[in-house]
Amino acid sequence: MSHRSAVLLMLLVTLMWSSAGVVTRHLEAARGFEITFWRSAFNAMALVMILGFMRGRALLPSLKGRAVWASGLCWAVMFTAFMVALSLTTVANVLVTMSLSPLFTAVFARVFLHQPIPARTWWAIGVAGAGIAWMFGGQLGGPLLGVLVALGVPLAAATNWCLLQKVGQGGRPSAPDMLPAVLIGALLSMALTLPLAWPLQAGAHDLTLLAGLGVFQLAVPCLLAVRLARELPGHELALLGQMETLLGVLWAWLFAGEHPGSAALIGGSLVLAALVANEALAPPSVKSVLKNA
Numbered sequence: 474m475s476h477r478s479a480v481l482l483m484l485l486v487t488l489m490w491s492s493a494g495v496v497t498r499h500l501e502a503a504r505g506f507e508i509t510f511w512r513s514a515f516n517a518m519a520l521v522m523i524l525g526f527m528r529g530r531a532l533l534p535s536l537k538g539r540a541v542w543a544s545g546l547c548w549a550v551m552f553t554a555f556m557v558a559l560s561l562t563t564v565a566n567v568l569v570t571m572s573l574s575p576l577f578t579a580v581f582a583r584v585f586l587h588q589p590i591p592a593r594t595w596w597a598i599g600v601a602g603a604g605i606a607w608m609f610g611g612q613l614g615g616p617l618l619g620v621l622v623a624l625g626v627p628l629a630a631a632t633n634w635c636l637l638q639k640v641g642q643g644g645r646p647s648a649p650d651m652l653p654a655v656l657i658g659a660l661l662s663m664a665l666t667l668p669l670a671w672p673l674q675a676g677a678h679d680l681t682l683l684a685g686l687g688v689f690q691l692a693v694p695c696l697l698a699v700r701l702a703r704e705l706p707g708h709e710l711a712l713l714g715q716m717e718t719l720l721g722v723l724w725a726w727l728f729a730g731e732h733p734g735s736a737a738l739i740g741g742s743l744v745l746a747a748l749v750a751n752e753a754l755a756p757p758s759v760k761s762v763l764k765n766a
Contacts (some may be wrong), residue, residue, distance in 0.1 A: 479704035480752055482697060483713045489694040491720035496682050496690070498729040503679040507670035509556040510663060511680065515687025516552070516695075517659035523692065524653060535650045536657060540640050544651055547633035548658025548695065553665060554625035562619025568718050570623040572605035577631035578711035585635055586707075594708055597751035601715045604743025607736055630714075634707035637699060651702075655695045712751060719744050 497508060524532050535541070558567045575598045582588040637651055675683065702710060719741045725731040 474704050476704070479701055480709075480713065483701050483705065483710060484716060486694040486697050486701070487714055487716040488720060489690055490714075490717045491724060492690050493686060494721045495724040495728050496686055498725065498731075500679045500682060501676060503675040503683065505556065505560045505670075506666045507673055507675060508683065509553055510666040510670040510673075511675060511683040512556075512686045512691060513552055513659045513662035513666065515684045516691040517656060517663055517687075519688040519692035520656040520659055520696075523696065524656060527652070528650070532653065535653045538649045540636065540649050541651060541654045542657060544633055544636050544654035545657025545661060547629040547636070548655055549661035549665070550625050550629035551633070552658055552662040552691070554622055554629070558619050558623035558626070560619075561622055567619070567623040567626075568721075569606055570620055571626050572602050572715065572718065573624075574627035574630045574714060575708060575711040576602065577627050578634050579708040581631045581635045582638065582707045586639060588638070588706060588708075590708055593754045594712065594751055597712055597747040598708070600747035600750075601712060601744045604740040604747065605715065605718055607740035607743065630711065631707075634702060634710050637702035638707045651699050652696055655692070655699060659691070709751070713748060715744055716748060 500508065503511060528535060555567065555571075558570075579590045579594065579598060583590055640649060640651055698710070705713075722741060
């Protein structure tokens with residue numbers, strides 16, 4: 474797979490991820506933990522079917538291994554912490570905190586994987602982070618607990634990207650299959666939030682929307698993200714993932730009537746510029762190195 478194809482696929486992933494906010498705005502009864510439970514439950518059901526088709530009888534044996542379970546735990550934290558944080562603090566606080574993901578990933582990759590980080594990427598991380606901070610800076614404030622919970626998302630994401638990079642380095646034949654880790658994460662998130670979501674109140678309308686989130690906002694894009702971790706450096710995956718915030722604001726504006734304001738438009742432009750510049754300034758020699766593992 475070429476570098477450009479991998480980048481385009483990752484942008485498609487962020488497009489699917491970005492649908493969560495606008496869809497939840499149209500829910501009628503489901504709230505908080507119940508949203509997380511149903512989203513994870515439909516995610517798990519979709520993954521069982523997709524991975525069952527892809528792996529057949531090898532699916533159950535592929536659920537073993539420390540690396541797979543470590544990645545699954547990261548996915549569970551990411552699936553769960555986002556929605557829990559939203560119940561404790563503002564959307565702005567959660568999104569600003571999540572914008573730390575590229576920085577954490579770059580630092581973790583440098584420390585644990587000894588992966589050099591190009592100067593252009595450091596600049597892009599800084600500009601993208603500043604853009605998101607600008608978008609929501611005027612709305613910051615609220616309970617510290619929510620911010621601390623939200624901090625689990627970028628920390629788990631950074632850990633997961635680096636773990637996937639480490640496992641996939643060199644295309645080793647003995648490397649574990651990391652796709653089932655997404656299923657483990659969905660099952661852990663579902664089990665954790667069910668007691669907190671009871672009694673369930675979602676009707677047919679809400680279940681239809683949550684099923685769409687489980688399949689197209691979690692299952693499919695997360696599987697693609699795991700595959701793309703073999704093609705793109707972890708810090709680049711995290712940086713491209715910042716498009717989720719920009720697109721999420723746009724969808725809420727267009728389809729839920731939440732006008733972002735001038736600060737969000739300026740900040741979003743900074744994020745987009747940082748992402749485009751990081752890709753455009755990548756030397757051809759770097760782009761040509763990334764091949765199928």
